[in-house]
Structure formats: structure tokens, C-alpha cells
Amino acid sequence: MEHILSLSYGKDSMACLGAIERLGWPLDRIVTADVWATDDIPADLPPMVEFKARADAIIKERWGITVEHVRGKYTAETLMYRRRVKGNHAGQIRGWPMTKGQRMGCELQRPCKVKPLQEIQRGGIIYLGIAADEPSRIAGHINRPNVKLPLVEIGWQEDYCGLWSKYSGLLAPIYTEEVRGGCWFCPNQRVDSLRRLRKNYPDYWALMLSWDGDSQFPFKPKRTLRDYDRRFQAEDEGRIALEGKRFRWEEVTP
Ligand code: SF4
Structure with a gap:
């Protein structure tokens, strides 16, 4: 055996x-x-x-x-x-x-x-x-x-x-590093991990956005990946702060 x-x-x-x-x-x-x-x-x-x-x-x-x-x-x-x-x-x-x-x-x-x-x-x-x-x-x-x-x-x-x-x-x-174990597209991952993925692997992020557009289920229980994309874009443009205050989704979702 x-x-x-x-x-x-x-x-x-x-x-x-x-x-x-x-x-x-x-x-x-x-x-x-x-x-x-x-x-x-x-x-x-x-x-x-x-x-x-x-x-x-x-x-x-x-x-x-x-x-x-x-x-x-x-x-x-x-x-x-x-x-x-x-x-x-x-x-x-x-x-x-x-x-x-x-x-x-x-x-x-x-x-x-x-x-x-x-x-x-x-x-x-x-x-x-x-x-x-x-x-x-x-x-x-x-x-x-x-x-x-x-x-x-x-x-x-x-x-x-x-x-x-x-x-x-x-x-x-x-x-030892900020590297995620498991799938890079995992819906279980934390916000920080998603933010890093979008920054460091834009091609993977773009692929995820295309899957997100086709999926009738949201990426996380109440949020689509496009919601996260809007949030990170707003952070990049300085429209919302990364730290210092509690984030509210109303700030970035229509
Ligand atoms: S939960 Fe699913 S998507 Fe996440 S790491 Fe495991 S197999 Fe991959």
C-alpha cells in the first residue's frame, strides 16, 4: 500500500x-x-x-x-x-x-x-x-x-x-510577505488583500471585473467587485480617506 x-x-x-x-x-x-x-x-x-x-x-x-x-x-x-x-x-x-x-x-x-x-x-x-x-x-x-x-x-x-x-x-x-495564499480571486479574502491585488496585478483585477459583470451573484454577500473597484478608485483619487474615519459604502455607490 x-x-x-x-x-x-x-x-x-x-x-x-x-x-x-x-x-x-x-x-x-x-x-x-x-x-x-x-x-x-x-x-x-x-x-x-x-x-x-x-x-x-x-x-x-x-x-x-x-x-x-x-x-x-x-x-x-x-x-x-x-x-x-x-x-x-x-x-x-x-x-x-x-x-x-x-x-x-x-x-x-x-x-x-x-x-x-x-x-x-x-x-x-x-x-x-x-x-x-x-x-x-x-x-x-x-x-x-x-x-x-x-x-x-x-x-x-x-x-x-x-x-x-x-x-x-x-x-x-x-x-513573511504580503502574499495571499489560495486563489487570487477568492471571495473570502479581506479588503486589504483585494486592494493590493488591484494595485499589483491589474490584469487579474480586470479579469475579475469581467467575471463580476457576468455573475448574477455578488462577489461578497452584499457587494459586487465593481463596488470595491469604485471604492479603491475613490481612495486613489483622494475622494475618500484610507484611514482616520470609518468607511461608508454610500460614499461610493450610487
Ligand atoms: S475558498 Fe475557493 S476561491 Fe477561495 S482559496 Fe479556496 S478554493 Fe480558492
Whole structure:
């Protein structure tokens, strides 16, 4: 039976490599699922794409294993433009993915990440990077057959996993720089992150605005991406202050 590490490139996931090594557990494969925004644009921001390539090279050199990158059948854009077949919105395109909270992700999670990983991991023993100080996550996985938690077994907590990753050259830029982890178009991201995206990646922002114009659902529960665009434009032009007073949407929306 194969022993497979499910790699997210986060610190806990990375530290699993060290824990598995110390525990003397077998490791046959390392797999990760990449989400794609479109056919040729990854959902990760460029610094994260570069980090993953660097990390893959380190892993190959130190553990002798090539990280396998799998992807779902559909890109995020394809899924957003698929038409609903049932319910009140039948016939309309799906639009922005519905979110299920910060931890649970959104409706892209299953087709773009979970399913392709499940296909490759079927029948193997899966190592998950859940730290020893994450009781609620541990409770959700500890009794699953075919799942092992190396960090729990060895007792490594989140802080230690961060240090291990840092000193192994495997700490993702999301922990040290203003780089977002996860999809750059994620509706769960904070206002600051959206502001940075618009400033640093105008092409991605323009693509999001075109999706926003086609989606019958707003980007966030009560706001379209165009609302955010108006807000940031007003900030750029000095019509509203970035700091010093509480922002009110009435200031920028018609
Ligand atoms: S990062 Fe955001 S958009 Fe991407 S799968 Fe997770 S919840 Fe969905």
C-alpha cells in the first residue's frame, strides 16, 4: 500500500516531511492539487507559483521524490460560466462561487482540489499536515481509516512547524510577505488583500471585473467587485480617506 503526503505548501504540510522522516514512516509519493483560474493562469499569485517550484526542487533533492501536481477537470472560470440545471436560477451561469466560510472554502474546492486528490490517493495511506495543537481538526480526521497525522504522532505544534519550514528553506511567502495564499480571486479574502491585488496585478483585477459583470451573484454577500473597484478608485483619487474615519459604502455607490 502506498504512503502519500497530501501537500498544500503551508507550514504544517511542509513540516510533515520532517516528522515522517523522524518517525521513520514510509513515504512513497507527494501529491498536490493546483487550482487554475483559466486554462493558462494559475489561481496562485506569481510569488506562490515561484515558491512552489523552489520547494519542489528542494524536496526532490532532499527526499528524492518528485511532487506530483494534479488538477481538476475544470478551471475556476469554466465552472463559473457553467449553467445551472436546477432551481430558481436554472439556465443562468453559476457566477462567483458560493463560499462556505473561511475554513470550508467555496464550491470550487471539491471539483478543483478534493476530487483530483481523491482519485490519486484512492487505496493509499494519506498523511495530512494537521498540527498537534489543532484539536478540532484532529478530531475530524484522527479516526479516519487510511489517514495518518504525523505531526500529531510526533507532537509538533504550529509554531514549531513554522520554524522547521523556515530553517529548511520551505516557508511559503504567505507567512513573511504580503502574499495571499489560495486563489487570487477568492471571495473570502479581506479588503486589504483585494486592494493590493488591484494595485499589483491589474490584469487579474480586470479579469475579475469581467467575471463580476457576468455573475448574477455578488462577489461578497452584499457587494459586487465593481463596488470595491469604485471604492479603491475613490481612495486613489483622494475622494475618500484610507484611514482616520470609518468607511461608508454610500460614499461610493450610487
Ligand atoms: S482559496 Fe477561495 S476561491 Fe480558492 S478554493 Fe479556496 S475558498 Fe475557493
